[in-house]
Amino acid sequence: xxxxxxxxxxxxxxxxxxxxxxxxxxxxxxxxxxxxxxxxxxxxxxxxxxxxxxxxxxxxxxxxxxxxxxxxxxxxxxxxxxxxxxxxxxxxxxxxxxxxxxxxxxxxxxxxxxxxxxxxxxxxxxxxxxxxxxxxxxxxxxxxxxxxxxxxxxxxxxxxxxxxxxxxxxxxxxxxxxxxxxxxxxxxxxxxxxxxxxxxxxxxxxxxxxxxxxxxxxxxxxxxxxxxxxxxxxxxxxx
Amino acid sequence: xxxxxxxxxxxxxxxxxxxxxxxxxxxxxxxxxxxxxxxxxxxxxxxxxxxxxxxxxxxxxxxxxxxxxxxxxxxxxxxxxxxxxxxxxxxxxxxxxxxxxxxxxxxxxxxxxxxxxxxxxxxxxxxxxxxxxxxxxxxxxxxxxxxxxxxxxxxxxxxxxxxxxxxxxxxxxxxxxxxxxxxxxxxxxxxxxxxxxxxxxxxxxxxxxxxxxxxxxxxxxxxxxxxxxxxxxxxxxxxxxxxx
Numbered sequence: 248x249x250x251x252x253x254x255x256x257x258x259x260x261x262x263x264x265x266x267x268x269x270x271x272x273x274x275x276x277x278x279x280x281x282x283x284x285x286x287x288x289x290x291x292x293x294x295x296x297x298x299x300x301x302x303x304x305x306x307x308x309x310x311x312x313x314x315x316x317x318x319x320x321x322x323x324x325x326x327x328x329x330x331x332x333x334x335x336x337x338x339x340x341x342x343x344x345x346x347x348x349x350x351x352x353x354x355x356x357x358x359x360x361x362x363x364x365x366x367x368x369x370x371x372x373x374x375x376x377x378x379x380x381x382x383x384x385x386x387x388x389x390x391x392x393x394x395x396x397x398x399x400x401x402x403x404x405x406x407x408x409x410x411x412x413x414x415x416x417x418x419x420x421x422x423x424x425x426x427x428x429x430x431x432x433x434x435x436x437x438x439x440x441x442x443x444x445x446x447x448x449x450x451x452x453x454x455x456x457x458x459x460x461x462x463x464x465x466x467x468x469x470x471x472x473x474x475x476x477x478x479x480x481x482x483x484x485x486x
Numbered sequence: 487x488x489x490x491x492x493x494x495x496x497x498x499x500x501x502x503x504x505x506x507x508x509x510x511x512x513x514x515x516x517x518x519x520x521x522x523x524x525x526x527x528x529x530x531x532x533x534x535x536x537x538x539x540x541x542x543x544x545x546x547x548x549x550x551x552x553x554x555x556x557x558x559x560x561x562x563x564x565x566x567x568x569x570x571x572x573x574x575x576x577x578x579x580x581x582x583x584x585x586x587x588x589x590x591x592x593x594x595x596x597x598x599x600x601x602x603x604x605x606x607x608x609x610x611x612x613x614x615x616x617x618x619x620x621x622x623x624x625x626x627x628x629x630x631x632x633x634x635x636x637x638x639x640x641x642x643x644x645x646x647x648x649x650x651x652x653x654x655x656x657x658x659x660x661x662x663x664x665x666x667x668x669x670x671x672x673x674x675x676x677x678x679x680x681x682x683x684x685x686x687x688x689x690x691x692x693x694x695x696x697x698x699x700x701x702x703x704x705x706x707x708x709x710x711x712x713x714x715x716x717x718x719x720x721x722x723x724x725x726x727x728x729x730x
Binding site: 389 | 537539561562563565566569570572574576577578579580589590593594635638639642
């Protein structure tokens with residue numbers, strides 16, 4: 248009993264799919280911007296802050312890294328109204344995903360900060376830079392370079408993780424798919440299409456990370472093999 | 487001659503361990519002071535106290551119009567007037583030679599971009615590396631990196647320069663080019679304090695040599711006398727194997 252694939256009912260709902268895709272990209276972008284900002288500030292606080300700040304940062308990181316994103320989402324969306332704070336599903340989604348990414352990226356940023364030798368900061372201070380200027384101009388870029396692969400990997404997890412927001416009916420792609428599936432009963436086709444769209448989204452984001460990386464780490468040093476070759480050429484030319 | 491640096495009763499502890507046990511030192515403008523002594527004698531620690539990289543518990547340091555050890559000080563202003571070159575060069579790996587040099591003038595002094603080239607050319611020509619302007623640090627030899635570090639320090643036009651064992655990480659064949667750059671700087675009348683293991687160089691270039699031992703200035707005086715006619719057994723024991 249071969250199943251006959253029919254994508255027509257799913258594809259005819261393209262406007263909803265496109266809307267969901269845009270919503271997912273929007274949710275991802277907002278969460279990445281806010282989450283990375285939170286992560287960087289928390290990492291700096293944990294790396295170099297006074298004791299109280301370090302403790303606070305640690306508590307935040309441990310809380311968000313040791314609970315499921317879904318529970319964090321439910322707490323914000325269903326829990327906070329009991330304290331008098333009512334968030335829309337979209338707001339709750341951005342805040343929960345940002346805070347989740349903030350905790351994970353803080354640990355990644357911290358690894359980067361720890362990888363940069365203290366003497367680099369001393370050299371900057373000795374030139375008259377403030378601690379903050381030393382961070383910004385001397386530590387940040389080399390530290391980012393060390394952790395960039397780990398960081399972009401985390402961002403991909405975050406982008407895919409936005410699908411969990413469908414559980415509180417925040418507007419995003421998985422919710423759009425679920426609606427299409429429940430009215431067409433084409434489960435296989437619907438989720439194959441969703442998977443394909445998610446792949447396209449993560450690839451687009453990865454291209455963006457690569458471009459940002461090229462902008463941040465604009466070193467134009469030829470790879471080792473080429474350098475060896477050019478040194479060899481020089482020797483040849485001299486001989 | 488006016489006093490460029492005056493250290494009085496400097497004491498420094500790492501925990502319970504007393505590293506500097508009351509150091510006194512006076513450096514006149516234009517002096518080139520070599521600080522010699524065994525590892526652990528407190529030479530580098532003293533140097534790091536001078537520009538506030540290392541806090542100390544007792545004593546006073548007067549340098550370039552600032553007094554350290556009498557309440558809070560604007561260390562940032564002091565540091566723009568006191569240059570420091572480190573053993574491990576500490577060039578910033580993500581910046582070109584020119585960007586390494588202009589970072590502090592740009593960020594701290596707000597030097598307009600139009601004057602960057604002129605500044606880079608001026609300080610790089612003093613260390614003979616004009617052609618390396620656009621290179622990255624890891625494309626340079628250790629000796630070249632250290633000369634760039636000297637140029638980077640000079641770009642802030644310091645009144646005093648501190649050198650912390652700047653040739654210790656270099657191969658012997660690269661040491662010469664760095665020492666030559668320092669010697670040329672000495673000839674321009676720059677006030678300098680050099681912590682060094684290069685006895686020949688200290689004797690030849692330094693106007694005065696300070697021998698530190700057990701956290702104190704054990705013996706000091708004109709370099710010729712320190713090396714030619716050491717007064718204490720400790721200094722004799724220290725320089726004899728070094729001069730052979």
